[in-house]
Amino acid sequence: MTTGSALLARATARLVEAGVADPGRDARRLLAHVLKVPPGRLTLFLPEPIAPEHAVIFDALIDRRAARVPVSHLIGRRQFYGREFLVTPEVLDPRPETEILIEAALSGPFTRVLDLGTGSGCILLTLLAEREGATGIGTDLSDKALEVAFWNRNALQLEPRAALAQGNWWGALGQAPERFDLIVSNPPYIALSEMPGLSPEVREHEPRMALTDEGDGLAAYRAITAQAAAHLLPGGRLLVEIGPAQGADVAALFAAAGLRDVAVIADLDGRDRVVSGRLEAL
Numbered sequence: 001m002t003t004g005s006a007l008l009a010r011a012t013a014r015l016v017e018a019g020v021a022d023p024g025r026d027a028r029r030l031l032a033h034v035l036k037v038p039p040g041r042l043t044l045f046l047p048e049p050i051a052p053e054h055a056v057i058f059d060a061l062i063d064r065r066a067a068r069v070p071v072s073h074l075i076g077r078r079q080f081y082g083r084e085f086l087v088t089p090e091v092l093d094p095r096p097e098t099e100i101l102i103e104a105a106l107s108g109p110f111t112r113v114l115d116l117g118t119g120s121g122c123i124l125l126t127l128l129a130e131r132e133g134a135t136g137i138g139t140d141l142s143d144k145a146l147e148v149a150f151w152n153r154n155a156l157q158l159e160p161r162a163a164l165a166q167g168n169w170w171g172a173l174g175q176a177p178e179r180f181d182l183i184v185s186n187p188p189y190i191a192l193s194e195m196p197g198l199s200p201e202v203r204e205h206e207p208r209m210a211l212t213d214e215g216d217g218l219a220a221y222r223a224i225t226a227q228a229a230a231h232l233l234p235g236g237r238l239l240v241e242i243g244p245a246q247g248a249d250v251a252a253l254f255a256a257a258g259l260r261d262v263a264v265i266a267d268l269d270g271r272d273r274v275v276s277g278r279l280e281a282l
Helices: 004-018 023-035 039-045 052-066 071-075 096-106 122-130 143-155 169-173 192-197 200-205 219-231 247-256
Strands: 077-080 083-086 112-116 135-140 162-166 180-185 232-241 260-266 272-278
Touching: 004 023, 004 052, 023 039, 023 052, 023 071, 052 071, 071 077, 083 122, 083 143, 096 122, 096 180, 096 232, 096 260, 096 272, 112 122, 112 169, 122 135, 122 143, 122 162, 122 180, 135 143, 135 169, 143 162, 162 169, 169 219, 180 219, 219 232, 219 247, 247 260, 247 272
Parallel strands: 112 135, 112 180, 135 162, 180 232
Antiparallel strands: 077 083, 232 272, 260 272
């Protein structure tokens, strides 16, 4: 039997050869998953011999990671805002940048939230978990994505406060839609021309319909802003995640829709990440 340190060194070299961006981190995360130990405690187990069956499983996972399958798809989980979410190839992999949207939403009051294109449910469920007493609805066109959101909702014990509905943007709300004091969305915003430049992990393994509108990357924002005022309560807020070059265009759509206090919020790297606006209060 070989030790964890030897397995880890071999795996890291394999991922370096494959061009994986952070090979050491990914190898450690996968080994911790196989050994069923917290990643932060993996160092304690590295000097120990690894059972052959565990080594076989680990090597198989490393082969798949070298083929650029995302780590979250290999282990089925992803951390987001301090919580663990189920992730499958049917939903976007929750990203740290989206936590900027969470922070912006939590900076103001809300009791009823709508998440358009909820995917894994990470945005809606995080907001409800952070804001006791709030309720909300998550919508998605994909029934398979909603299955993932359903599982995450139940795992977080938010069934009484989070409803899920299938449909395209506002169409999921039915004929007599209610109004909300907070509407959020992380829609497909990658232009078709940008798709070839994405990493293989994203381009080949995440749902295409959640990445691009097959056009200029602004179609979802046009659909959302076209009816936002009709679905917001007076004083209610709309917040959307954007691509780093879309701030001015999306802010203009917000203003054209009659929203006030329109702002573009940057992420920790200084790139435009969220656009926010508010329906004028009565």
